Amino acid sequence: MRDDGTKRTQHSSIRTRPQRPHAKKSLGQNFLVDESVIEKIVDELDPRTGETIIEIGPGQGALTSRLVESAGRIIAIEFDRDLVQDLHGQFRHRDNFILIEDDALAVDVGVIIAPASTARLIANLPYNMSTAILQRLLEQREYLSELILMLQREVAGRITAPPSTSERGYLSVFVEAYAEVEKLFDVAPTAFRPVPKVWSTVVRLTPRPRITLDVENEALLWRLVSAGFAQRRKTIFNNLRNAHGLFPSGKIEETVLRLLESSGIESRRRAESLSLEEWVRVSKALEVISS
Numbered sequence: 001m002r003d004d005g006t007k008r009t010q011h012s013s014i015r016t017r018p019q020r021p022h023a024k025k026s027l028g029q030n031f032l033v034d035e036s037v038i039e040k041i042v043d044e045l046d047p048r049t050g051e052t053i054i055e056i057g058p059g060q061g062a063l064t065s066r067l068v069e070s071a072g073r074i075i076a077i078e079f080d081r082d083l084v085q086d087l088h089g090q091f092r093h094r095d096n097f098i099l100i101e102d103d104a105l106a107v108d109v110g111v112i113i114a115p116a117s118t119a120r121l122i123a124n125l126p127y128n129m130s131t132a133i134l135q136r137l138l139e140q141r142e143y144l145s146e147l148i149l150m151l152q153r154e155v156a157g158r159i160t161a162p163p164s165t166s167e168r169g170y171l172s173v174f175v176e177a178y179a180e181v182e183k184l185f186d187v188a189p190t191a192f193r194p195v196p197k198v199w200s201t202v203v204r205l206t207p208r209p210r211i212t213l214d215v216e217n218e219a220l221l222w223r224l225v226s227a228g229f230a231q232r233r234k235t236i237f238n239n240l241r242n243a244h245g246l247f248p249s250g251k252i253e254e255t256v257l258r259l260l261e262s263s264g265i266e267s268r269r270r271a272e273s274l275s276l277e278e279w280v281r282v283s284k285a286l287e288v289i290s291s
Contacts, residue, residue: 031059032124032150034191038062041202044184045122045148047071052116054144056104056123056133059083061090063122068094075112075119077104104133109143118143124150127196131155131171138178141207147179149203153186156201161272168272170229174222176276177213179205213280220290221283228271228279236260236274237267248290259285 032038041063047053050072058064058076060083067074068091075098078084084101091097100112104123113119121144125133130151137147151159159175160183161167175181187200215221227243228236240246241256248255260267263281265274274282 030124030127030192030194030196032062032187032191033193034187037187037191038066040185041122041148041150042066044202044204045120052113052119054109054113054119054121054123056121057126058087058099059124061087063124064091064097067122068097072096073098073116075100077102077107077112079103105129105136109137109140113143118145120144120146120148122148127152127155127198134159135171135174138175138205138207141178142209144207147205147207148184149205150187150200151203153199153201156183156203159203163275164273166272169232170225173225173274173276173279175205177211179207181205211276211280213277215280215283217283217287220286221279224283224286225271225279228274232270232272234270235268236265236271239271246286255289259289 045053045067047067047070049070052073052075053067053071055064055067055074055076058078064074064076064087073096074094076087077100078087079102081101084099087099091099098112100107109119121137123133130149134149134151134155137144155171157167158169158171160181161169161172182204184202184204187202189195189197189199191200211218223243223246224240227246228239230239230243237256237260240259241253247259257267259282263278263285265278265282
């Protein structure tokens, strides 16, 4: 009987041993574990004493543990409740660490960084949410002086794609309008656990306060660009003439042709061939037509 009891006690101690939270496929989680890559990212950010740094998706705290040693204040945003509990345990004694349990898409950057007026940001963005989060961050660019982002390499290629390349899309034009982008280095799948099927790329974004070109109605510009890329294989003329609510009712085909002609855009071109400057020209012509 004593032997059985001893075995039960040993089994119980093994069962209750604390474990780190596992990556969740539903949240697109892949935890960065390669120390050399972590070091390169931190070196690129170069944290400074006294500054505020936002970290989106701290995960198991691999980057966080480096950042709290050198930056004035770290504001980490984590959506996964299991990871939040783990991070609280790791950094509960750090006075310069603030943990926010929330969706990065819902966070108001200006509010969380107060009393600071600007911050820098670092993130290993989940593959399934990177585009939406990037757009949301650039919408709040007045509070962000620099972003160091780990993205799926395909996404990094899209945001840096020049006109007349197959990778160019809505996101390319949007990022070009609001930030300078620099590719820093690629990261192999083996740097993560679990190991993803794709490579990643670390990029630096330096936001601009406003588009360098003269744009009065930015909302109209982005509705236009979105419509232009609606179906990539179609010409810009075909995409625009099928855009709902973008043009005054009536002779839409004639209106689109007149719009493109007045903007110096050949109607058989595809959206990926247009530069930001050309999109702005079309947008200004549309403002005149719509007024």
